[in-house]
Amino acid sequence: MNIGKDVVKEIKQNKVPHMNIPIRSTSNIVYDEKNLCYILGNREFSRSAGNIRHIKKMTQLVKVADFSKQLVKEGTRHVTKRELYYISESWGEKLKFDEQPESDEIVEDIEAMISEPREAINIIPNPKGSIYGDIAMRFKNPKGKMMTVNCLDTADGQQIGPRMTEAEFAKTSANIIIAIETTGMYNRLIEENAHEKFNALLINLGGQASRSTRRIIKRLNEELKLPVYIFCDADPFGLHIATVIISGSAKSAHVNKHLCTPRAQWIGVTATDIIEYKLRSDKLRDLDIKRIKELQVDPRYEKDKRLQQELKVWLKIGRKAEQQAILRYGFEFVVDKYLPAKLKELKAPGIR
Amino acid sequence: MNIGKDVVKEIKQNKVPHMNIPIRSTSNIVYDEKNLCYILGNREFSRSAGNIRHIKKMTQLVKVADFSKQLVKEGTRHVTKRELYYISESWGEKLKFDEQPESDEIVEDIEAMISEPREAINIIPNPKGSIYGDIAMRFKNPKGKMMTVNCLDTADGQQIGPRMTEAEFAKTSANIIIAIETTGMYNRLIEENAHEKFNALLINLGGQASRSTRRIIKRLNEELKLPVYIFCDADPFGLHIATVIISGSAKSAHVNKHLCTPRAQWIGVTATDIIEYKLRSDKLRDLDIKRIKELQVDPRYEKDKRLQQELKVWLKIGRKAEQQAILRYGFEFVVDKYLPAKLKELKAPGIR
Numbered sequence: 001m002n003i004g005k006d007v008v009k010e011i012k013q014n015k016v017p018h019m020n021i022p023i024r025s026t027s028n029i030v031y032d033e034k035n036l037c038y039i040l041g042n043r044e045f046s047r048s049a050g051n052i053r054h055i056k057k058m059t060q061l062v063k064v065a066d067f068s069k070q071l072v073k074e075g076t077r078h079v080t081k082r083e084l085y086y087i088s089e090s091w092g093e094k095l096k097f098d099e100q101p102e103s104d105e106i107v108e109d110i111e112a113m114i115s116e117p118r119e120a121i122n123i124i125p126n127p128k129g130s131i132y133g134d135i136a137m138r139f140k141n142p143k144g145k146m147m148t149v150n151c152l153d154t155a156d157g158q159q160i161g162p163r164m165t166e167a168e169f170a171k172t173s174a175n176i177i178i179a180i181e182t183t184g185m186y187n188r189l190i191e192e193n194a195h196e197k198f199n200a201l202l203i204n205l206g207g208q209a210s211r212s213t214r215r216i217i218k219r220l221n222e223e224l225k226l227p228v229y230i231f232c233d234a235d236p237f238g239l240h241i242a243t244v245i246i247s248g249s250a251k252s253a254h255v256n257k258h259l260c261t262p263r264a265q266w267i268g269v270t271a272t273d274i275i276e277y278k279l280r281s282d283k284l285r286d287l288d289i290k291r292i293k294e295l296q297v298d299p300r301y302e303k304d305k306r307l308q309q310e311l312k313v314w315l316k317i318g319r320k321a322e323q324q325a326i327l328r329y330g331f332e333f334v335v336d337k338y339l340p341a342k343l344k345e346l347k348a349p350g351i352r
Numbered sequence: 353m354n355i356g357k358d359v360v361k362e363i364k365q366n367k368v369p370h371m372n373i374p375i376r377s378t379s380n381i382v383y384d385e386k387n388l389c390y391i392l393g394n395r396e397f398s399r400s401a402g403n404i405r406h407i408k409k410m411t412q413l414v415k416v417a418d419f420s421k422q423l424v425k426e427g428t429r430h431v432t433k434r435e436l437y438y439i440s441e442s443w444g445e446k447l448k449f450d451e452q453p454e455s456d457e458i459v460e461d462i463e464a465m466i467s468e469p470r471e472a473i474n475i476i477p478n479p480k481g482s483i484y485g486d487i488a489m490r491f492k493n494p495k496g497k498m499m500t501v502n503c504l505d506t507a508d509g510q511q512i513g514p515r516m517t518e519a520e521f522a523k524t525s526a527n528i529i530i531a532i533e534t535t536g537m538y539n540r541l542i543e544e545n546a547h548e549k550f551n552a553l554l555i556n557l558g559g560q561a562s563r564s565t566r567r568i569i570k571r572l573n574e575e576l577k578l579p580v581y582i583f584c585d586a587d588p589f590g591l592h593i594a595t596v597i598i599s600g601s602a603k604s605a606h607v608n609k610h611l612c613t614p615r616a617q618w619i620g621v622t623a624t625d626i627i628e629y630k631l632r633s634d635k636l637r638d639l640d641i642k643r644i645k646e647l648q649v650d651p652r653y654e655k656d657k658r659l660q661q662e663l664k665v666w667l668k669i670g671r672k673a674e675q676q677a678i679l680r681y682g683f684e685f686v687v688d689k690y691l692p693a694k695l696k697e698l699k700a701p702g703i704r
Contacts, residue, residue, distance in 0.1 A: 156513025
């Protein structure tokens with residue numbers, strides 16, 4: 001992608017420079033059967049320097065593209081969207097953004113143009129989540145020096161920030177990845193040695209997974225061929241956390257294919273588990289029921305027999321449960337019985 | 353504190369066992385001039401096994417105390433309040449908690465009785481936050497093996513979880529601690545090498561500081577004599593984040609003295625900074641103004657001349673700003689100019 005070069009080329013040809021930007025509205029979002037996620041369709045809109053209403057945004061876009069190109073070149077700095085907004089003040093009255101939504105929009109325009117998430121041009125999402133387990137990561141520290149750390153050499157896990165998200169995977173003994181919704185259950189699995197028992201990397205999502213966490217899960221899955229299992233609360237919100245990791249969201253259609261892990265699998269806790277393990281449960285809210293009905297007709301999941309079966313059970317029992325509810329059987333049950341049974345059902349490698 | 357022994361002793365003396373528990377309501381909260389925070393007064397209430405309405409709670413309290421004693425003895429497991437609630441199911445119909453608020457209340461009763469935060473008996477708050485900088489931490493890993501890791505040997509910081517919170521501080525070259533409200537600014541300071549420039553440990557609060565983060569800040573301050581500086585948004589919420597670290601909250605009066613760092617200092621961003629550095633700002637909301645007026649008459653801060661002066665300026669200008677607003681002067685300004693000026697004003701060691 002040569003945003004700047006294309007503009008310069010048109011100027012040299014004595015043309016009025018313009019740029020085409022993929023449309024990100026729902027009318028241009030299509031389901032991609034190959035990548036198993038929503039992506040943008042082919043429709044674009046055009047910004048032209050010949051249009052007085054376009055010229056400011058077009059110039060700002062080129063400026064942001066140039067700014068992030070410098071960041072990538074330099075290689076040690078990353079900015080958040082909020083930082084970008086404030087930094088724009090130093091660009092002078094004509095280029096600065098008046099409100100943050102304006103600069104956010106330009107960043108998304110660029111993401112759509114280059115078909116890459118903004119992390120690729122060092123404009124980073126707020127990190128959340130951490131990793132625990134045997135994997136050596138190689139990354140450039142803030143002074144530009146290459147370093148290697150192992151995610152087992154830590155008390156409570158390595159935070160997934162900008163350097164971790166981009167790190168090279170140097171060496172691991174892990175066979176699988178277990179991504180966990182709550183920090184409480186993540187700590188439980190660390191303390192019950194789940195990483196050793198399952199040869200697993202444990203990833204703390206801390207609720208809805210951040211983009212950085214989704215990105216690193218995808219990379220671990222693709223680059224190291226590690227299968228991914230997602231362990232959530234037994235409610236539609238937990239299921240939603242899993243589906244966003246698996247197939248992304250409509251809102252991020254323009255970058256989904258760089259963030260999704262289509263072959264990741266949902267461990268549960270499932271609706272059937274609530275019955276089978278007699279888990280303490282609460283009544284589903286109307287909002288939960290609405291969400292379950294939406295998932296029943298969602299094109300991404302209509303062929304997933306296991307999920308469709310679980311959605312039916314959910315509506316039938318009308319109950320939801322938290323993943324910690326498994327602790328009714330004590331500390332070890334989750335690693336000695338529950339997870340082995342579930343991972344076996346999902347044919348995880350190394351689990352008999 | 354011998355919760356169990358005291359009960360046994362009374363039984364052996366043929367007395368009806370009872371226990372005294374400090375009252376945690378606002379009527380029993382007093383300001384402690386020595387510890388510079390709110391603490392509980394001397395009033396207690398009594399639970400007696402002779403009272404049919406007390407006997408279940410009293411038995412549950414003894415059971416939770418026994419359970420956590422086992423955790424402490426074993427030394428590798430920590431539970432959240434939520435886990436405790438579900439674990440109670442395995443204690444049988446008579447002891448199990450019907451709702452989580454019931455078990456939460458018992459945990460707070462025990463905290464008040466032993467005058468220690470629940471972390472001390474391995475019932476942990478949800479961790480949040482991370483540390484970056486040169487400090488070697490020694491802790492027991494989940495298998496009970498002692499390990500040492502340096503918080504500089506990490507890509508984005510070491511997460512502050514149960515093991516980190518309790519770790520021994522083995523070695524550090526740091527002179528000061530800078531605690532930062534937003535993850536964005538924390539990353540900025542890492543990338544601008546603030547930890548080297550100020551010989552600092554950088555602590556990411558991630559918004560309101562969690563109890564674990566407040567605990568580790570206090571320990572670093574007391575055990576290593578490292579002065580603490582808190583860097584927040586220029587609004588009453590940012591100021592509130594600082595004041596909770598400094599002097600705790602009324603809600604946690606029963607454990608404040610183990611969580612507060614009374615000598616920690618608020619860097620800003622101050623109201624005066626908004627004017628002096630011409631920061632992009634927004635109008636204060638009614639809620640913000642109400643909070644400022646409360647702080648003006650708060651006994652904890654009425655003698656703090658600098659803070660009182662800033663509160664006046666805030667009301668006068670009626671504006672607030674985010675800490676990232678400083679980026680209008682580029683990436684380096686915050687470490688080359690802003691922080692040196694502020695730290696000098698606050699007489700931080702090693703800053704000229």
